[in-house]
Amino acid sequence: MPATKEGDRVNFPSYPHEVLAVVLSVRDGRLCVLLWKRARSPHRDRWALPGGGVESTERFREAITGHLAAKVDVRDVAHLEQLATHSRVDRDPRARVLATGYLGLVPSDVEPDLPSDTAWHPVEELPRTAFDHHHFIEAATGRLRAKLSYTNIGFALAPLEFTIAELRDLFGAALGYQPGATNLTRVLTRRHVIDPTDRRASSGQSGGRPATVYKFVTRELTVTDPFAVLRPPR
Amino acid sequence: MPATKEGDRVNFPSYPHEVLAVVLSVRDGRLCVLLWKRARSPHRDRWALPGGGVESTERFREAITGHLAAKVDVRDVAHLEQLATHSRVDRDPRARVLATGYLGLVPSDVEPDLPSDTAWHPVEELPRTAFDHHHFIEAATGRLRAKLSYTNIGFALAPLEFTIAELRDLFGAALGYQPGATNLTRVLTRRHVIDPTDRRASSGQSGGRPATVYKFVTRELTVTDPFAVLRPPR
DNA sequence: GAGGTTTTCGCTCCAGAGGCGATAACTAGG
DNA sequence: CCTAGTTATCGCCTCTGGAGCGAAAACCTC
Known part of the structure; x- marks a missing residue:
């Protein structure tokens, strides 16, 4: 010094x-x-x-x-x-x-x-x-x-690839309540936070329709329209 | 020690x-x-x-x-x-x-x-x-x-009492763009961030309808519905 | 192929942001 | 007192995006 x-x-x-x-x-x-x-x-x-x-x-x-x-x-x-x-x-x-x-x-x-x-x-x-x-x-x-709820930080909790059901459970554990799978999908895809791949998960133990495999678009923190209120003019 | x-x-x-x-x-x-x-x-x-x-x-x-x-x-x-x-x-x-x-x-x-x-x-x-x-x-x-945009922090920038026009200008200066006065009023009142008083401002220099005097409901930081997305069930 | 299970999609609904024009409420000047 | 000018406010509309539900899709096992 x-x-x-x-x-x-x-x-x-x-x-x-x-x-x-x-x-x-x-x-x-x-x-x-x-x-x-x-x-x-x-x-x-x-x-x-x-x-x-x-x-x-x-x-x-x-x-x-x-x-x-x-x-x-x-x-x-x-x-x-x-x-x-x-x-x-x-x-x-x-x-x-x-x-x-x-x-x-x-x-x-x-x-x-x-x-x-x-x-x-x-x-x-x-x-x-x-x-x-x-x-x-x-x-x-x-x-x-x-x-x-306003960033893509979920990427750091989730596997590289996952189904919506898995993601819903992750969010459920982290948030303390279970978001609806339908809405979770819509919200995160509309925001381009997650993307579907063209593959499906082998349908698990008890049969059922095989789920689409999703992945996060990016694995670096991005803020998605942080302030949905009092927006600047477009 | x-x-x-x-x-x-x-x-x-x-x-x-x-x-x-x-x-x-x-x-x-x-x-x-x-x-x-x-x-x-x-x-x-x-x-x-x-x-x-x-x-x-x-x-x-x-x-x-x-x-x-x-x-x-x-x-x-x-x-x-x-x-x-x-x-x-x-x-x-x-x-x-x-x-x-x-x-x-x-x-x-x-x-x-x-x-x-x-x-x-x-x-x-x-x-x-x-x-x-x-x-x-x-x-x-x-x-x-x-x-x-998601707290009542404006109370710390504004006078104790103010008109909507004044508040709009304050937000405009702080945010870098001018929010619409109509919308600003609605948003902040609906969230119970500001409240109208029963008094009006003496209409300023160039005439015009006297503006209602508003005030912040509270002057301590409160977060208003922080996460407008992925809400918990009601 | 029937019945069970799980996913996914389509439809609707709703809350809240945002814009615009009409109207209200004042001042100033004649 | 009436008129023109100015500013504030309200009502009505749109639009975005979140939320729910039931039907249909896609798989399994028997």
Whole structure:
């Protein structure tokens, strides 16, 4: 850090800064978050979010990716975005630690093998979590639910290819209610979020008409007509 | 900071952390941002956002309020919310400084008296700004525009009482296009964002029918039917 | 090929955004 | 007091897009 003149130095107070990842995925029909069990004090034996400090040459995104790698194959994380930064003085009993949350999403069909201290937990029946981590989890689920309805973020929860029934169940788990399959199809196709392929799924266990296989048009986050109201003139 | 046992210490790297406020307001029919001119190096004579470091007992909100007080009467800031946190290593040439942005809004009718180094600048014709501050300004205007259409955030840009014409001009300045007065009224009243009072404005300079005086139902941020799509069953 | 199952399509309905012209409600000037 | 000018507001229409339901399609098994 070149400090040329005396008056040029930054003399703002410094704080340890951590990044925390709320990795969400639909497991077994339920929206789950990836947690690991702390082996050491403080908050020993409580479940915590993956995360940790930020190295001096790292940006947040690299830092969170690095910490995440200890718990899960980061190539399985299809989407990652920043949440809010918390500044509560006592969120960590040991020292004042600032924390920036991240939302990560893993498609429902990938099955990363996890370390023995790590597991998926349904967000509807969370165990006691360490520190203030539940705040981050709430923020993350809220963000996911909001974005499901005005972005294509579903791509990060769904397999590369899927049927409408599967997608409806995914949305159902993530949103907390089941959208109608008819409407879901119409809405997402009209917005060019998903596209039918020319193949059909082999009709499952109990017979029935084979479903069309769909895929997301793009697997990068796009906002679809974000503000349906107070539109600009055309 | 009580560090009980050796292993209990947090040994994450620490960084200076600053908070920056993007204070927006409609001045003279244009959306403006509050900037002050740096007198010292680095980036001397460039325009910068209000802000600064975070004291050890402060939370971000208190910190930003404190720094803001040096430039403007904070009671005039009707709304304040956090934006993203930037972690670029070289955003400040002197040292690595993490920065959390805030969006602040000042109603168009309050005229805070500003220090001589501080002034409003239209966001459409910004001067060269210091550091990476233009990124924060872009994020702030984007957030404001988005929220204008699905929240009641307009209360923080408008006077306590106003006519529809005034409100239309405010929205026009903030959004970059003029919504139709008819539609604006219908949308905002149907959503119970604004309410007519029983008084009328004295018809201005050039005659004409006196306009009904409206006011915002509440002056706290509320989200109005955030997700107009993929609704839950009723 | 009959009966069961699941998907998909067509039809309708409805809420809410958006536009435009007619009318209301004032001022100013004669 | 009447008229012209100006601005606000309301009523009526359209249009987009979400939501529901039942019939038909497409498969399976027996």
